[in-house]
Amino acid sequence: MSYxxxxxxxxxxxVNDLGLTHRDYEGSLSxxxxxxxxxxxxxxxxxxxxxxxxxxxxIAKLSGIGxxxxxxxxxxxxxxGFNSVHGRMPSIxxxxxMANRDLTYIGMSGDGDTAAIGMGQFAHVVRRRLNMLxxxxxxxxxxxxxxQTSATSDxxxxxxxxxxxxxxxxxxxxxxIQLGATFxxxxxxxxxxQLVPLLKAALSHRGFAFIDVLSPCVTFNNHNGSTKSYDxxxxxxxxxxxxxxxxxxxxxxxxCPPGVCRDIxxxxxxxxxxxxxxxxxxxxxxAEAIAAIERHKAKGEILTGLLxxxxxxxxxxxxxxxxxRPLNTLSESCLCPGNDRLQMINDSFR
Amino acid sequence: xxxxxxVNEFVIRFANVNGTGSASANLLFxxxxxxxxxxxxxxxxxxxxxQGMPTWYEVRVSEKGYLGRRGGGADIVVxxxxxxxxxxMRNVLPGGYxxxxxxxxxxxxxxxxxxxxxxxxISEICLREYTDPRQRQLFKNVIYxxxxxxxxxxxxxxxxxxxxxxxxxxxxLIIPNIYALELGHQYASTNFKCPLDVRVKRSDQVGDxxxxxxxxxxxxxxxxxxxxxxxxxPITPSxxxxxxxxxxxxxxxxxxxTGQANYAAVQMEDELAAIGCVIGAAWNGARAFTATSGPGVxxxxxxxxxxxxxxxxxxxxxxxxxxxxxxxPTRTQQPDITACAYxxxxxxxxxxxxxxxxxxxxxxxxxxxxxxxRLQTPVIVMSDxxxxxxxxxxxxxxxxxxRRYDRGKVLNEEQLDEIERFGRYLxxxxxxxxxxxxxxxxxxxxxxxxxxxxxxxxxxxxEQGDVYVDNVDRLTHKFKTAATLVPPAKITRQxxxxxxxxxxxxxxxxxxxxxxxxxxxxGIKVDSLRVRAFPFGQEVADFIDSHDQVFxxxxxxxxxxxxxxINELEINPRDLKAVLHYDGLPITARFISGRIEELLLDAGxxxxxxxxxxx
Numbered sequence: 001m002s003y004x005x006x007x008x009x010x011x012x013x014x015v016n017d018l019g020l021t022h023r024d025y026e027g028s029l030s031x032x033x034x035x036x037x038x039x040x041x042x043x044x045x046x047x048x049x050x051x052x053x054x055x056x057x058x059i060a061k062l063s064g065i066g067x068x069x070x071x072x073x074x075x076x077x078x079x080x081g082f083n084s085v086h087g088r089m090p091s092i093x094x095x096x097x098m099a100n101r102d103l104t105y106i107g108m109s110g111d112g113d114t115a116a117i118g119m120g121q122f123a124h125v126v127r128r129r130l131n132m133l134x135x136x137x138x139x140x141x142x143x144x145x146x147x148q149t150s151a152t153s154d155x156x157x158x159x160x161x162x163x164x165x166x167x168x169x170x171x172x173x174x175x176x177i178q179l180g181a182t183f184x185x186x187x188x189x190x191x192x193x194q195l196v197p198l199l200k201a202a203l204s205h206r207g208f209a210f211i212d213v214l215s216p217c218v219t220f221n222n223h224n225g226s227t228k229s230y231d232x233x234x235x236x237x238x239x240x241x242x243x244x245x246x247x248x249x250x251x252x253x254x255x256c257p258p259g260v261c262r263d264i265x266x267x268x269x270x271x272x273x274x275x276x277x278x279x280x281x282x283x284x285x286x287a288e289a290i291a292a293i294e295r296h297k298a299k300g301e302i303l304t305g306l307l308x309x310x311x312x313x314x315x316x317x318x319x320x321x322x323x324x325r326p327l328n329t330l331s332e333s334c335l336c337p338g339n340d341r342l343q344m345i346n347d348s349f350r
Numbered sequence: 351x352x353x354x355x356x357v358n359e360f361v362i363r364f365a366n367v368n369g370t371g372s373a374s375a376n377l378l379f380x381x382x383x384x385x386x387x388x389x390x391x392x393x394x395x396x397x398x399x400x401q402g403m404p405t406w407y408e409v410r411v412s413e414k415g416y417l418g419r420r421g422g423g424a425d426i427v428v429x430x431x432x433x434x435x436x437x438x439m440r441n442v443l444p445g446g447y448x449x450x451x452x453x454x455x456x457x458x459x460x461x462x463x464x465x466x467x468x469x470x471x472i473s474e475i476c477l478r479e480y481t482d483p484r485q486r487q488l489f490k491n492v493i494y495x496x497x498x499x500x501x502x503x504x505x506x507x508x509x510x511x512x513x514x515x516x517x518x519x520x521x522x523l524i525i526p527n528i529y530a531l532e533l534g535h536q537y538a539s540t541n542f543k544c545p546l547d548v549r550v551k552r553s554d555q556v557g558d559x560x561x562x563x564x565x566x567x568x569x570x571x572x573x574x575x576x577x578x579x580x581x582x583x584p585i586t587p588s589x590x591x592x593x594x595x596x597x598x599x600x601x602x603x604x605x606x607x608t609g610q611a612n613y614a615a616v617q618m619e620d621e622l623a624a625i626g627c628v629i630g631a632a633w634n635g636a637r638a639f640t641a642t643s644g645p646g647v648x649x650x651x652x653x654x655x656x657x658x659x660x661x662x663x664x665x666x667x668x669x670x671x672x673x674x675x676x677x678x679p680t681r682t683q684q685p686d687i688t689a690c691a692y693x694x695x696x697x698x699x700x701x702x703x704x705x706x707x708x709x710x711x712x713x714x715x716x717x718x719x720x721x722x723x724r725l726q727t728p729v730i731v732m733s734d735x736x737x738x739x740x741x742x743x744x745x746x747x748x749x750x751x752x753r754r755y756d757r758g759k760v761l762n763e764e765q766l767d768e769i770e771r772f773g774r775y776l777x778x779x780x781x782x783x784x785x786x787x788x789x790x791x792x793x794x795x796x797x798x799x800x801x802x803x804x805x806x807x808x809x810x811x812x813e814q815g816d817v818y819v820d821n822v823d824r825l826t827h828k829f830k831t832a833a834t835l836v837p838p839a840k841i842t843r844q845x846x847x848x849x850x851x852x853x854x855x856x857x858x859x860x861x862x863x864x865x866x867x868x869x870x871x872x873g874i875k876v877d878s879l880r881v882r883a884f885p886f887g888q889e890v891a892d893f894i895d896s897h898d899q900v901f902x903x904x905x906x907x908x909x910x911x912x913x914x915x916i917n918e919l920e921i922n923p924r925d926l927k928a929v930l931h932y933d934g935l936p937i938t939a940r941f942i943s944g945r946i947e948e949l950l951l952d953a954g955x956x957x958x959x960x961x962x963x964x965x
Contacts, residue, residue: 057797060634060789073799073811080789082633083801084626085656091581091618091626096789098579098614098627099636103790121626124619316616323610327578328635328788332755334612335576335637337602339749345570345598346746349560350385 005029017053025050030074037189037215038068038137042075044192045106045135048199049076052247059104060096064089064118067144067217068110068137076106087118090125090134094316097130100326101317104203105132112142115151115170126179129208131315133199136172136210137189139217140228147220158225173307174293176210177286182313183209184289185243186304188233189216198306200245206267207315214302238296240281240305241274266311274306283309353466354425354445355547358388358413362498363424365431365438366491369401372430375491376407378516379498380741382509383411384561387553391417391860393740393936398586398679404434413553417743418861421938425548428494430472436460447546449494449501453477468542470497475533489530496534503545505552506535560708560746564737565641567708567747568667569594571715572639573602576755577665579638580615581627583646586679587735588669591641621646625653625666632663633800635760635788637719639665643735644673644686647693654728655694656802658825661775661784663722663758667715667731669738672934681934682735684856687910690730691884697822701729701832702884705737706859708744710882714837716749723758725832726783734905736857736936759785766795774798774809775821782828829885836883839890843877844870851897852878852946853890853926855911857936858903864939869946876946884914891919894926899953901946903929905937 005028013021025046030039049059056078063069065086072081084092093107107125114122114136125134140153147160154169176184183205187195195213202209214233216222222229227236241262248269256263256273264272264284274283282288289308296303323330354360364379366372373394380392388411395406410420423443429435429450435457442448444464450456452469461467472493476486499506510528517523538544568591572580582592596615603612618624624640631638642650647668657664672678673685690702701721703714714731722729759779766772766787772795775784787796798809804818805811812818844866854862859880869876879893894900894915902912909928916923929945931937 055793057793058790062630078794078797080787080797081799081801082630083799083803084629085652085802088622088626088653091623092630092633094616094618094623095579095581095627095630095632095636095638096634097630098616099631099634099638100790103634120619121623124623128616317614320614320616321609321611322614323605323612324608327612327614328631330576330578330612332576334605335578335603336574336749339751341602342570342574342747342749346560349562 016050022046022050025056025076027074027077032067033219035218038071040189041137041213041215042071044195044199046075048196052200052203054104061106062089062093063108064113066110066113068108069113072108087113088121090121093132094125094130099328102326107132107134109136111138111140111150111152115172123179126176126181126208128316129180131206133202133209136212137215138212139215139221141217141221143217143220154227157227160220160223172212174290177289177308181210182207182310184308185306186212188214188237190230197243197245201272204266204268204270207313236300236302238301238303240303240307241277243306244273246271246273264309264311352445353547357549357551358411358553360411360425360548361420362409362426364407364428365434366405367431368396368399368403368405371488372491375495378512379495380409381512382504383550385508386505387556388550389415389417389555389743396680404431413555416864418864419936419938421940470537492527492530493534496531497538500535500538500544501546503549558746559743561741561743562708563739563741564708564711564733565590566594567711568715570598571712573598574749575716575719576637577639578613579631579636581618581624582640583618583621583624585643585646587671587739588641588643591667621649625650628664629653629657629662641667643669643671647686647689651693655696655698657728658698659802660800661726663726664728665718665722666728670734678934682936683932684734684905691914699829703731704855704882705733706856708742709747712747720756724756734857759783761785761787763792766792772796773807775807777824781831782824833885833887838887839882840880844875848875848877849898850876851893851900852876852903853900854903855881861937861939861942865942868939868943886918894921900925901927901929903942905931907932
């Protein structure tokens with residue numbers, strides 16, 4: 001690579017519980033277009049992981065193919081990464097998670113990688129309730145192949161060349177809720193204040209956490225007529241609730257008056273506090289969550305924030321009752337039944 | 351009338367309707383001969399259907415130990431399917447026997463004067479004895495086994511013992527089953543001259559052998575080989591590999607203290623996801639595998655290319671069936687040699703193992719995990735429907751308790767501490783195999799990006815030509831290392847200096863001893879070589895070099911292994927003659943020896959023609 005990231009760091013950078021600064025969570029220098037929403041998502045992931053004091057090397061970041069899938073190179077440089085094949089990250093992360101339940105899994109995907117070629121794998125990783133964070137950097141366009149319309153592009157949205165999309169766009173959060181995701185949110189790469197707490201909550205959630213992040217493509221989908229441009233998204237965003245993430249160690253000092261805010265306790269004891277709840281929105285009501293997304297869509301609005309959460313649901317390991325010790329640490333003594341057993345098995349075939 | 355006379359050397363064919371419970375009765379028959387020490391090879395010939403279509407079960411009984419399919423007609427046909435009576439009658443050899451349900455009289459047009467026809471009113475007996483329609487159906491099968499016991503002189507105590515074993519824990523079922531056996535036995539003893547001229551006699555040819563299907567042995571091989579993650583998708587004829595794995599894992603892989611599972615078998619949404627799951631688990635340091643058949647391999651090829659290029663250990667079991675496309679899903683072939691050896695776009699090559707018996711299914715599957723982790727690449731176990739789904743006489747499975755898994759070159763935290771700079775694709779040892787790290791090993795060192803894109807020795811993305819060539823040439827070098835690690839070919843010689851060589855692999859093995867004997871009787875002496883793996887070892891090239899005429903025997907149309915030999919060992923195509931059988935039934939010694947004789951005659955004629963011309 002022709003560019004090297006400077007190793008210079010400010011001496012007074014804030015350190016987390018592990019004594020690490022946010023620089024310890026960064027990756028290599030981005031090669032995405034300047035102003036790309038995906039880089040903002042990466043920066044939010046860096047901040048969320050830093051603030052949660054997750055050991056960077058205990059995170060695995062996996063992706064498919066596309067601009068979004070290149071993004072993991074640009075955050076969490078101390079974590080192993082897997083840039084797999086187009087639309088197939090969900091199966092890779094399923095196997096990885098089965099092998100080692102102790103790591104934190106971040107899947108980074110795009111709208112093409114998830115809603116088109118990867119739709120089948122996406123649907124099934126959701127219904128398996130794999131314990132992971134699945135982020136879609138959603139820009140409604142194929143960037144790496146230079147500007148083709150994607151499956152999440154809204155009907156009526158115009159391409160850079162002025163062509164109108166005549167087909168229905170897929171709403172991924174709706175789909176994720178229907179398929180059994182236990183944490184579903186939508187956010188905007190341009191709104192770190194909303195995105196970072198959502199990421200922190202999603203990373204603390206046990207089970208399948210999905211965040212659809214509108215992430216404008218500055219090169220191919222940021223023009224007038226596009227419904228995924230910075231301007232359009234800013235003008236049409238509606239927040240279901242403002243989410244605060246309160247880690248386990250912090251005491252909650254302010255009470256939560258009903259009707260104004262709502263506290264949801266996550267599996268690890270941390271608290272999700274939802275403020276300024278729109279229309280008394282209940283994010284633990286699946287049917288209502290889907291209805292709310294539809295209602296806002298009908299008004300031309302994009303509903304963001306935490307859309308649905310079920311903090312008590314079991315993840316795939318619990319369903320399958322797999323060993324609490326990661327399977328990749330088991331040795332011969334646990335795995336191999338030995339020759340005596342084999343001779344008994346032989347006898348059963350005589 | 352002439353009657354076939356034979357003791358312990360015959361073929362019996364059962365014609366049934368699928369879904370009527372005949373399979374377990376037929377297995378009871380085969381296993382009773384096995385327990386009398388007589389070598390048997392049973393085969394199901396079944397449709398891709400659940401209920402109502404014709405299905406056949408053929409048992410070859412061979413004191414000589416010829417356990418390949420014999421081919422041709424059967425000495426005895428048990429015709430229990432009204433739909434296929436005409437076909438089944440045609441199938442009886444002259445002088446053979448035709449046992450049918452005479453409740454409904456046999457169409458006189460079907461009667462053959464050269465066949466001994468034995469009519470037994472089985473439905474009538476069932477109607478008389480049972481009121482429950484399901485019992486009437488199920489016990490029909492047991493009744494004909496009872497009749498065969500009398501007709502063929504099978505030791506009744508042996509069958510009773512098998513029934514007692516089969517219904518262990520469900521003792522209530524033993525008495526009615528034995529009663530049904532006796533009904534058949536009694537009818538046959540009273541109404542036919544028992545035993546027939548074709549019959550069995552206790553033997554000592556079985557020894558300590560076991561009888562099981564290859565898929566069960568493969569599933570067990572994966573248990574013993576330490577597989578802890580399975581991603582899978584059902585497809586005939588591979589499904590039972592994973593089902594057996596799970597069945598044994600429920601017994602052998604549950605932690606007694608916690609009740610937790612020391613394995614995870616995830617049924618994925620398709621074959622793409624199945625191999626993806628395996629790649630993810632193996633990348634993360636668990637031993638993982640999947641099993642599939644041809645159509646699944648086609649779907650997995652993109653991922654196989656990723657695993658090859660990104661160097662992730664993968665174990666894939668391919669239980670082959672007749673292709674192309676959906677082909678004949680319940681018929682056997684060896685049609686995926688090319689598709690697997692070179693699976694995926696770009697320059698790719700994969701390690702293949704060719705088991706030929708259940709014992710080898712067990713060994714090679716367990717070994718595949720060592721090989722895959724040592725070589726950091728996919729290893730494909732090439733079974734087939736004949737091996738996987740039929741019961742075979744096999745050497746018993748063995749496990750050396752001293753054996754330790756070869757986990758390959760994986761750096762731990764301490765080793766990473768000692769290294770100046772970790773390079774995922776640095777060929778430190780010069781064997782083309784690099785050191786890998788597992789996610790989460792070290793706080794500061796060893797992380798890298800696994801990817802399908804070209805990268806340099808430090809795993810950094812690169813599209814520079816020299817960097818790319820450096821990497822793919824190392825992969826070629828690694829494949830050469832693989833040739834030294836895979837199981838070598840097995841060579842059998844008929845004395846020194848034979849000029850004719852046979853090359854074969856997989857289930858063709860069952861027909862080879864009979865082929866060699868048949869050819870020897872005709873004065874044709876041959877050496878033979880059984881290929882057990884790809885890449886080929888030097889011994890394969892030497893064998894071809896040291897024989898004037900080499901026949902490559904395969905169960906596919908295009909001579910796929912022959913092409914692979916020509917391509918990989920730079921053999922002149924004229925030096926390898928193809929002997930190809932591909933109708934979906936297992937290859938026979940009759941076919942092989944017949945074809946070789948033809949080809950030898952052809953070659954002889956050409957030679958003499960040439961000689962004439964040159965004069």
